[in-house]
Amino acid sequence: MNLLWKDKIENVDKIRLNAPVYYAVDFEIKKEIELPTYGYITLKGSEANYRVKISEIRPYENMKGIIKKTTKKLKTLLKIEEIQDISAIPISEFKREDGTYLKRITKFSYGILEEQGEIKIKKFEEMSEEEKKLMEDIEKKYGIKLPYSIIQKLLDAKEEFSLKKSEFNKVVERAVEVYKKREVDPYEAVGIVAAQSIGEPGTQMTLRTFHYAGVAEMNVTLGLPRLIEIVDARSMPSTPVMQIHLKEGIREDEDKVKEVAKKIESTNIIDVGNVITNIADMSVVIVPDKKKMENRGIKKEDIVEGLSKLKLQKLTVEIEEDRIKIKLSEPSYKKLYQLTENVKSLTLRGIKGISRAIVRKSQDNREWVIYTQGSNLKDVLDIDEVDGARTRTNNIIEIADVLGIEAARNAIMEEAINTLQQQGLNVDIRHIMLVADIMTYNGTVEAIGRHGIAGEKESVLARAAFEITAKHLLTAGVLGEEDKLRGVAENIIVGQPVTLGTGAVTLIYKPKKR
Amino acid sequence: MEYTRFEKARIIGARALQISMGAPVLIHLPEDIVDPLDIAMYEFEKGVIPITVKRAK
Numbered sequence: 298m299n300l301l302w303k304d305k306i307e308n309v310d311k312i313r314l315n316a317p318v319y320y321a322v323d324f325e326i327k328k329e330i331e332l333p334t335y336g337y338i339t340l341k342g343s344e345a346n347y348r349v350k351i352s353e354i355r356p357y358e359n360m361k362g363i364i365k366k367t368t369k370k371l372k373t374l375l376k377i378e379e380i381q382d383i384s385a386i387p388i389s390e391f392k393r394e395d396g397t398y399l400k401r402i403t404k405f406s407y408g409i410l411e412e413q414g415e416i417k418i419k420k421f422e423e424m425s426e427e428e429k430k431l432m433e434d435i436e437k438k439y440g441i442k443l444p445y446s447i448i449q450k451l452l453d454a455k456e457e458f459s460l461k462k463s464e465f466n467k468v469v470e471r472a473v474e475v476y477k478k479r480e481v482d483p484y485e486a487v488g489i490v491a492a493q494s495i496g497e498p499g500t501q502m503t504l505r506t507f508h509y510a511g512v513a514e515m516n517v518t519l520g521l522p523r524l525i526e527i528v529d530a531r532s533m534p535s536t537p538v539m540q541i542h543l544k545e546g547i548r549e550d551e552d553k554v555k556e557v558a559k560k561i562e563s564t565n566i567i568d569v570g571n572v573i574t575n576i577a578d579m580s581v582v583i584v585p586d587k588k589k590m591e592n593r594g595i596k597k598e599d600i601v602e603g604l605s606k607l608k609l610q611k612l613t614v615e616i617e618e619d620r621i622k623i624k625l626s627e628p629s630y631k632k633l634y635q636l637t638e639n640v641k642s643l644t645l646r647g648i649k650g651i652s653r654a655i656v657r658k659s660q661d662n663r664e665w666v667i668y669t670q671g672s673n674l675k676d677v678l679d680i681d682e683v684d685g686a687r688t689r690t691n692n693i694i695e696i697a698d699v700l701g702i703e704a705a706r707n708a709i710m711e712e713a714i715n716t717l718q719q720q721g722l723n724v725d726i727r728h729i730m731l732v733a734d735i736m737t738y739n740g741t742v743e744a745i746g747r748h749g750i751a752g753e754k755e756s757v758l759a760r761a762a763f764e765i766t767a768k769h770l771l772t773a774g775v776l777g778e779e780d781k782l783r784g785v786a787e788n789i790i791v792g793q794p795v796t797l798g799t800g801a802v803t804l805i806y807k808p809k810k811r
Numbered sequence: 812m813e814y815t816r817f818e819k820a821r822i823i824g825a826r827a828l829q830i831s832m833g834a835p836v837l838i839h840l841p842e843d844i845v846d847p848l849d850i851a852m853y854e855f856e857k858g859v860i861p862i863t864v865k866r867a868k
Contacts, residue, residue: 482815802821807863 298328300336300375301345301391302405304366309338309347309380311364317352317378319363321371324405326354336375337386337408342401344385348416350378382419386410427452431469439473447472484801488735491728495713498722499524516670523716527709530736530744532694537672539651542664542687554656554665557682561667562654563647564593566600566640574637579628581637583621595645597621603645612636648676674699697742705742709733756780758787818864819855826860827851837861 302322312320333352337345353376365371391399391408399408424432428448436442443451451472455465481487503520518526518536526534541561547553566572570585585597600621604614615622623640625632651671659666672690677683678699690696691712697705710726710733717724735750736743743749747764754760757773757780772778780787785795794800814822830836831847837859844853854860 482817484815484817799817799821799824802818803865804821804825804862805865807861809861 298330298394299334299391299408299410300326300330300351300405301388301399301402301408302336302338303342303402304338304340306340308364308366309340312349312377312380315362315364316349316380317376319360320375320377321357321363321365322373322375322405323367323370325372328407330354333378335410336377337391337410338380339388339402342388342403344387345391346383346385347380348383348418349375349380352376352378384417384419386416435469435473441473441477443473443476447476484797486797487731491731494728495524495717495724495732498717498720498724501722502717502720519716520720524713527693527712527716528732528736528745530694530742530749534691534693536670537650537690537692539667539669539672539674539677539690540688541654541667541669541677542659542684543667543682544684547682548664548666548684551656551665553682554667557680558654558656558667559594560646560680561648561651561669561677562593563649563651563671564595564645566603566643566645569593569595569600569645572637572641574633576630576633579625579633581623581633581640583623583640584619585621599645603643604640607636607639607643648673651677694742697737702737702740702742706733706737709736709742754784756782756784756787758782758790759784762786762790812863814864822860822862822864823848823851823855825862826854 302324308320312318332354333350336349336351338347338349339345353374355374357371357374360374363374388399388402388408391406391410393399393406393408399406424445428445431452432443432445432448435448451465451469454460454468460468499521502524516536517538518534522535541557542548543554543557547557566583569589570583573582573584575582583600585600590596597616601614601616604612604621604623613624613626615624623636625636650673651669653670655668656665657668658664672692672695674688674690674692674695675698677688678685693705693708693712696708710729713729713732714724714726732745736745743753754763757769757778761769761773763786782788782791782793783796785797788795788800827848827850830850836850836854838854838857840850840853844850851860
């Protein structure tokens, strides 16, 4: 028997910092529970996010050093030994005592975790003592906090070259020196530098979309059109493609990979045969093409089964030797036309949106990879054979929906840098990182331009200076908007120094020390 | 306090303007320094300019 309750993230953090600790909760536990047991904490009520080990349950009394869930109506004390971040388990996997399943947790509930499967515990690695000490030493000595990755590299180097203490200190000194040199000064116009650094190479890019050369040609937007697509944050790229990597044991076998590819590629009736409308006897006739059917691994029965999915009206399906005849129950030209259209676009199998799937050797020649035209990340990840960690799509919005905003940020960076590199242009990644940050900082992917970031600026004058001047000024006038003159564009308009570089410095008098 | 390059430029610029308009020089100068901007830079290096910056928190 497990306990489940809903809690706030602040309390979880408190428990994490103080465990083992007594935790006071506002519900009574009346049933006998075998100890030690696990408790599950949910944040939203729909899935369990944390697991705690409970070693003692007793009535509430005020003691020193306990953590309280709320300020009043506390009833029980739970001794929590440890708390673990687990990959979310849906609440619906917990059973009530009477055998039914739980739906939501509003406050507190008993439950039994049905399938004990593997519970994935997320681990947070803490800095080692050595790393911590080095970081503190550097901060004390140079007044600067180096990023963790640099600390790691320094210590790796120390081990690799077995440096003496004095030598290592020199390395650290040099690292700090270089780090400081590369740092950007406050009020440096990084955005403008980034825009220019991406814009100038952009002028050298191809304006044309062109085809991949190769056995299996696929059309992919490249060059400037693709770059524009990325910064515009279009909901669908003009040529969505995916690279689907498969799990070990399958990916080395071409036949098995082709099998999966067939499962992914969506097949319509029109792909495996002809559809003829016969007006004379009000029927639609499907003439399957044997060769095409074999290629796609579709049988006649599959087509008949697929037809049963048609939700038009009563149909009679007659199977003849090399054709399938569908008859309408009542004659109507309109309905006959509609039926033809529906039959043509009927999906027999596969994943929606993926029109082609091609199997090719990967570049390092070690495995077979499925390349698809069309993208549907969510459904592809649901397939058992797919290795989700290495599967990718070029549809950034889809990534944001399925995997989250940080993944989308990385996708923007990767897509942009790849597009530039394909054209032989080398742009520093930090410029692109800035663009990706600006596009994603508020939690949704937003375009750069009138509909996205620029249209959101606080200042009226800055917005008016960008595009559609009259409209912005008019609405600002009607609403009585105020302009704080904090940005660059508005200060240029009113003729003040801008808040960048030297313009952002305020001088004050420094009296002489006596 | 270490100054950024913008702050340095601003301080030297302000001081050079004062000197060019006749403000007394605060330190004994080598003979070859005559230009107000050079004087301001010399003063900055020696740390005698009574100007500093106010930084946003």
